Amino acid sequence: MPRPPGHGPGYEIKRQEIIDRAAELFARKGYAATGINEIGGAAGLTKGALYYYIGSKENLLVEIQSRVMRPLLRTARRIARLEVDPVLRLRLLSEALLSIILRRLDHIWVYEHDYRMLGGDNRTRLLRQRGEFEGIISNLLAEAMDSGEFREMNPRLAMLQFLNMHNHTYQWVRPDGRWDAGYLSREYCATLFTGFRAAPGPVDDLEERVLKFREQHPEIVLDPLEGGETEA
Amino acid sequence: MPRPPGHGPGYEIKRQEIIDRAAELFARKGYAATGINEIGGAAGLTKGALYYYIGSKENLLVEIQSRVMRPLLRTARRIARLEVDPVLRLRLLSEALLSIILRRLDHIWVYEHDYRMLGGDNRTRLLRQRGEFEGIISNLLAEAMDSGEFREMNPRLAMLQFLNMHNHTYQWVRPDGRWDAGYLSREYCATLFTGFRAAPGPVDDLEERVLKFREQHPEIVLDPLEGGETEA
Amino acid sequence: MPRPPGHGPGYEIKRQEIIDRAAELFARKGYAATGINEIGGAAGLTKGALYYYIGSKENLLVEIQSRVMRPLLRTARRIARLEVDPVLRLRLLSEALLSIILRRLDHIWVYEHDYRMLGGDNRTRLLRQRGEFEGIISNLLAEAMDSGEFREMNPRLAMLQFLNMHNHTYQWVRPDGRWDAGYLSREYCATLFTGFRAAPGPVDDLEERVLKFREQHPEIVLDPLEGGETEA
Amino acid sequence: MPRPPGHGPGYEIKRQEIIDRAAELFARKGYAATGINEIGGAAGLTKGALYYYIGSKENLLVEIQSRVMRPLLRTARRIARLEVDPVLRLRLLSEALLSIILRRLDHIWVYEHDYRMLGGDNRTRLLRQRGEFEGIISNLLAEAMDSGEFREMNPRLAMLQFLNMHNHTYQWVRPDGRWDAGYLSREYCATLFTGFRAAPGPVDDLEERVLKFREQHPEIVLDPLEGGETEA
DNA sequence: AATGAATGAGGGTTCATTCAT
DNA sequence: AATGAATGAACCCTCATTCAT
Numbered sequence: 001m002p003r004p005p006g007h008g009p010g011y012e013i014k015r016q017e018i019i020d021r022a023a024e025l026f027a028r029k030g031y032a033a034t035g036i037n038e039i040g041g042a043a044g045l046t047k048g049a050l051y052y053y054i055g056s057k058e059n060l061l062v063e064i065q066s067r068v069m070r071p072l073l074r075t076a077r078r079i080a081r082l083e084v085d086p087v088l089r090l091r092l093l094s095e096a097l098l099s100i101i102l103r104r105l106d107h108i109w110v111y112e113h114d115y116r117m118l119g120g121d122n123r124t125r126l127l128r129q130r131g132e133f134e135g136i137i138s139n140l141l142a143e144a145m146d147s148g149e150f151r152e153m154n155p156r157l158a159m160l161q162f163l164n165m166h167n168h169t170y171q172w173v174r175p176d177g178r179w180d181a182g183y184l185s186r187e188y189c190a191t192l193f194t195g196f197r198a199a200p201g202p203v204d205d206l207e208e209r210v211l212k213f214r215e216q217h218p219e220i221v222l223d224p225l226e227g228g229e230t231e232a
Numbered sequence: 233m234p235r236p237p238g239h240g241p242g243y244e245i246k247r248q249e250i251i252d253r254a255a256e257l258f259a260r261k262g263y264a265a266t267g268i269n270e271i272g273g274a275a276g277l278t279k280g281a282l283y284y285y286i287g288s289k290e291n292l293l294v295e296i297q298s299r300v301m302r303p304l305l306r307t308a309r310r311i312a313r314l315e316v317d318p319v320l321r322l323r324l325l326s327e328a329l330l331s332i333i334l335r336r337l338d339h340i341w342v343y344e345h346d347y348r349m350l351g352g353d354n355r356t357r358l359l360r361q362r363g364e365f366e367g368i369i370s371n372l373l374a375e376a377m378d379s380g381e382f383r384e385m386n387p388r389l390a391m392l393q394f395l396n397m398h399n400h401t402y403q404w405v406r407p408d409g410r411w412d413a414g415y416l417s418r419e420y421c422a423t424l425f426t427g428f429r430a431a432p433g434p435v436d437d438l439e440e441r442v443l444k445f446r447e448q449h450p451e452i453v454l455d456p457l458e459g460g461e462t463e464a
Numbered sequence: 465m466p467r468p469p470g471h472g473p474g475y476e477i478k479r480q481e482i483i484d485r486a487a488e489l490f491a492r493k494g495y496a497a498t499g500i501n502e503i504g505g506a507a508g509l510t511k512g513a514l515y516y517y518i519g520s521k522e523n524l525l526v527e528i529q530s531r532v533m534r535p536l537l538r539t540a541r542r543i544a545r546l547e548v549d550p551v552l553r554l555r556l557l558s559e560a561l562l563s564i565i566l567r568r569l570d571h572i573w574v575y576e577h578d579y580r581m582l583g584g585d586n587r588t589r590l591l592r593q594r595g596e597f598e599g600i601i602s603n604l605l606a607e608a609m610d611s612g613e614f615r616e617m618n619p620r621l622a623m624l625q626f627l628n629m630h631n632h633t634y635q636w637v638r639p640d641g642r643w644d645a646g647y648l649s650r651e652y653c654a655t656l657f658t659g660f661r662a663a664p665g666p667v668d669d670l671e672e673r674v675l676k677f678r679e680q681h682p683e684i685v686l687d688p689l690e691g692g693e694t695e696a
Numbered sequence: 697m698p699r700p701p702g703h704g705p706g707y708e709i710k711r712q713e714i715i716d717r718a719a720e721l722f723a724r725k726g727y728a729a730t731g732i733n734e735i736g737g738a739a740g741l742t743k744g745a746l747y748y749y750i751g752s753k754e755n756l757l758v759e760i761q762s763r764v765m766r767p768l769l770r771t772a773r774r775i776a777r778l779e780v781d782p783v784l785r786l787r788l789l790s791e792a793l794l795s796i797i798l799r800r801l802d803h804i805w806v807y808e809h810d811y812r813m814l815g816g817d818n819r820t821r822l823l824r825q826r827g828e829f830e831g832i833i834s835n836l837l838a839e840a841m842d843s844g845e846f847r848e849m850n851p852r853l854a855m856l857q858f859l860n861m862h863n864h865t866y867q868w869v870r871p872d873g874r875w876d877a878g879y880l881s882r883e884y885c886a887t888l889f890t891g892f893r894a895a896p897g898p899v900d901d902l903e904e905r906v907l908k909f910r911e912q913h914p915e916i917v918l919d920p921l922e923g924g925e926t927e928a
Numbered sequence: 929a930a931t932g933a934a935t936g937a938g939g940g941t942t943c944a945t946t947c948a949t
Numbered sequence: 950a951a952t953g954a955a956t957g958a959a960c961c962c963t964c965a966t967t968c969a970t
Contacts, residue, residue, distance in 0.1 A: 007950095008950075030348065030349070032262055032265040033349065035943070035944085036943080036944055037943090046951070046953075047952090048946085048952055049952070052950065057945090072456050075454055075456040078452075079454060084445060085441070087438060088438065088441050088442065091438055091442055095454075096455065099455055099457070104457070113345055117262065154419075160401075161419070161423055164398075164399075164400035164401060165396045165397055167396075168396035171344075172392060184389075187393070191423070191427030191428065192423060192427060193427075193438065195422060195426040197426075206319060206320065206421065206422075206425065210323055213316060213320060222307055222311060222324055223307075224332045225303055225331070225332060239933095243932080243933090267959075268960080268961055269960090278935060278936070279935095279962080280935060281933070283963075284932090284933065284934075288961080288962080289962090471929095474929090475929090494728055494813070496726055496729040497728040497813065499964070499965085501963090511932095511966085512930065512967085512968085513931070516929065516930070520966080539920040542918065548909060552902065552909060555902055555906055556906070556909075556918055560918050560919065563920060564920045580725075580726065581726065581729065617883075621880075625861060625883070627868075628860055628862075628863075628864035629857060629860045631867070632859070632861075632863055633856075651857070655891030655892065656891060658890055658891040659886060659889075660887065670889065671882060673781070673784050674787055677788075684774075686771055686774065686788055686791075688795060689767055689799060702952075702953075703953070703954095704952085704953055704954075706954090707953080733939090742955075742956060743941085743956095744942085744958090747941070747942080752941080
């Protein structure tokens, strides 16, 4: 999104560096709580010079969102088009998603936290892109259900489970190399896809046991908001 | 400056109402981007009167965190002490957690997003409480592994999967009654606990197929950050 | 200055106690920087109740000024009327002044610092009273000059020297009993009255030496605001 | 947030002008009672622009204190090092002190009144500097006593008398040229040094007369706080 | 004799942004 | 390509005071 008509050769490089610094700061302190001054300081520029590169604070946010969304969507589209088993495609998509989460951790923080700070158009566009990404996953899950690899489920809920599992990772993972995308993807997919597969497993009487427990202990209220101090 | 020693009967009621309004606003716009003026306006009070009730903006944040953390932790402790199978206890905990997420949705938004805005002591205390909650889940998972109901897994990663699945729900669920805690808990636990159970399932050759795919298609780079524009 | 038409017996007592507490706080933190809340807290009253006793914050200031000015002026008038030597009367006045400074130290702080916070009428009245006090001293000094005990001086400057010496004491004296009014008065008067007395003393060539020093060292500039870094 | 790294040529000039205006206002109304808005108005700047120059309100106070303390201390050190008679040095110091009082009258008001508004570090530093200044005077007085020019006195009390006499001047002197530093210094030093000199003078029976007066008139209570309304 | 609640103006400070140079 | 200076709105918070009860 170049604004002034003509730029020198270093323009885009410096611009990208500023966005990097901004992502770090936004991730650490939040978009709203980070001042333009701090960004300028981190990038070694005065406020005035900063505006030559960025146009506005919200632009920075837009760019950071794009840096996550654009490669993610591009890769998701390519994976979706591969001519292999849908479960395998989901597994590849899982790893691609985790890969970007782990390597652009601060961008992801901003992406997950501050997308609601975007104004009208920017926000709409982002939500449309997220919708497309979710659609790709839903389609793959539907394919796996159609082929009998996964049991029949609410497809939207299955997609949401997939995203819950992956997208919340940014909250606790640290960029210290202790976790890598391949390992996490293996583990997540082992859990999810076993849980999604067709044959019922040995824990399937769990819901009956829940009901029985509630019948036998009607006095125990486990609703967190119901008080329940009586048993103390 | 401690709150005045005595309050009228309406004080606590109004105070709670203010916290409610603040939670709505913080959830919608973020803590840092919500002004004290807006909160006053939403509560029908002038700024001065507002401060008679709240003491400080951060206090509001603390109260909102407490309204999530206190009942959650209390219920989690009670469930952990029940003398039933650990898998059943995890299922009950799942439902309790989802119950609070669904019914205090805006509090959860704030809880998940803005805890980092808390200053020193408040933050430390909150993190300690979160640690305790995570410990309870870890212990239940460890019990289930010891009893052979779940296979041996990295206990921390299992706990994190459990929390990923549940805690990300606030991002997409709407308080419109379309989803209820019991249903979501059943579905989440069906997926997770089948995935966690001891016997390997029929998708266990997935990882071999991943490796094979990569061998056979070394030219396909699926790393989102590796460029990969060549195929465009 | 009782305001409500009828009071119970404890009214004036409590009122005086409030003024005491206010004087302490004003002395320690300054009038403008002390809040009504603090005064209420120190007096064990809520803000509302406080106003029942004091009427306004400025009223407190007026009362504190009066507590200094009224006894001081009354005593000064009595001393002035005594039929003894003016130097003796000055000595008695000195001790009376120091006595009130030492025993109402916090009132004096407020009296010296914050009289300029008084609004129109209150301020005018206070300045008139101060003028009367200064007049009493001036008259005594003039009497002493007329009688030949003191040499002829600018009477206003002599009075100002007398007041400088005494009134600045509050800045460094502590209410710990290390200094007492009698001792300080003896010392101050020994210095002042010897200095004021008629006969020139052995240091009277000092001014000549000052002039000679300046002639002999014209390059040494001792004016604090003249730079003078040259000699560094 | 340090001041921006570079400033234009007018920056320091404008900054000094702002400090001037602030000193006037602080002197007239007191530091705590003067608003940032007023300062901005007096300097012809909006609040935002004002902060570009000053950083904080307390900074202004610090600068004003420095403008008094720095030249005063520098000059005092230079005078102390002169190789002339200690009494002459005291006389030069007296004039330097009065010179700064008369020419920076509003700064002195602030210096004397509002140093207690300084926060921790700034206050500590200032008090240390005041201590050094007092030490210089004490040393000169001690030298004069050792050389026999002054009689033996409590050295701290002698220093305090010197400072009382000089430092209280700001309370009544007007910047109208009616008084000048040389004249005041001559008069003050004439009084003080004659009072301090070795030989006892003709008023030295004053204390005996005080005692005799009290014996002969035991019914006359001259303590300002002892009631004494009886004679009214 | 005292309270709890409210007001509204003002406190000091930081904000994102603009623009002439 | 970048700066220093300015703006003006908004920031969170505290103030002295009032008044029905």
